[in-house]
Amino acid sequence: MTALFVTLEGGDGAGKSTQAALLEEWLQERGETVLRTREPGGSDLGIELREIILHRPGHIAPRAEALIYAADRAHHVATVVRPALERGEVVVQDRYLDSSVAYQGAGRTLEPTEIRALSLWAAEGLLPDLTILLDLDESEGRRRLDASRTLYDRLEAEKAEFHQRVREAYLELADAEPDRFLVLDARRAPDELAEDIRARVEELIDR
Numbered sequence: 001m002t003a004l005f006v007t008l009e010g011g012d013g014a015g016k017s018t019q020a021a022l023l024e025e026w027l028q029e030r031g032e033t034v035l036r037t038r039e040p041g042g043s044d045l046g047i048e049l050r051e052i053i054l055h056r057p058g059h060i061a062p063r064a065e066a067l068i069y070a071a072d073r074a075h076h077v078a079t080v081v082r083p084a085l086e087r088g089e090v091v092v093q094d095r096y097l098d099s100s101v102a103y104q105g106a107g108r109t110l111e112p113t114e115i116r117a118l119s120l121w122a123a124e125g126l127l128p129d130l131t132i133l134l135d136l137d138e139s140e141g142r143r144r145l146d147a148s149r150t151l152y153d154r155l156e157a158e159k160a161e162f163h164q165r166v167r168e169a170y171l172e173l174a175d176a177e178p179d180r181f182l183v184l185d186a187r188r189a190p191d192e193l194a195e196d197i198r199a200r201v202e203e204l205i206d207r
C-alpha cells in the first residue's frame with residue numbers, strides 16, 4: 001500500500017482519461033487500492049459546481065470562474081482526496097491545480113502566481129507527487145474533440161489563442177518543477193504512453 005497522488009494534465013482531447021483508466025487498471029493488478037477522480041466534479045458539491053461552470057448559459061466573470069474551480073478543489077481535497085491518501089490509497093486524478101494556473105491564469109489572463117496561491121490555499125498546500133502532462137498542439141486537440149462529439153463546454157469553446165496560451169503555460173509549469181512533472185507527447189500511441197507512465201509511477205511506489 002502506497003499513498004501516492006498522481007494527476008493528469010493537458011489540453012482537451014489529449015487522452016487524459018484513457019491514460020488514467022490504464023494506470024488505474026495496472027495499479028489494481030499490482031494490489032494497490034486506487035481512487036480515480038477528477039476536477040471539476042469529483043465530490044458531491046463538485047458535481048453541482050461542474051454543471052454551473054461548464055454548462056450554465058451566459059457569461060461568468062473570470063475571477064468568479066477561478067473561485068468556483070477553487071471551491072470545487074477545496075471541497076474535493078478535504079472530503080475525497082486527503083481521506084484517500086490518509087487510508088494509504090493511490091489517487092489518480094484527471095486535472096488539478098495546474099489546470100487552474102493554465103486555464104484561468106494564462107487562458108483568462110488572470111495572474112498565474114495569484115491563481116496558484118489561491119489553489120494552494122484552497123487545497124491547504126497539497127501538491128501531487130507526480131503530474132503527467134500530455135502535451136498536444138492546439139489544432140490536434142481540437143481535431144480530436146471534433147471527431148468525438150459536437151457540443152463544446154465553456155472552456156473548450158474558447159478560441160485557438162486561448163488554448164495556445166494554456167499549452168504554453170503547462171510547458172512552463174513543467175519546466176519550473178521538473179521533479180514533479182512527466183511531460184509526454186500526446187501524439188504517441190496510447191500503449192507506449194502508458195508504459196512510460198507506469199515506469200515513472202513504479203519508481204515512486206518502490207521508493
Ligand code: TYD
Nearest residue numbers: 012039040069095096099100103104155156
Ligand atoms: P474536463 O473534465 O477535463 O473536460 P471533459 O470531461 O470535457 O474532457 O475539464 C473540463 C474543463 O474545465 C476543461 O476544459 C478545463 C477546465 N478547467 C479549468 O479551466 N480550470 C480548472 O481548474 C480545471 C480543473 C478545469
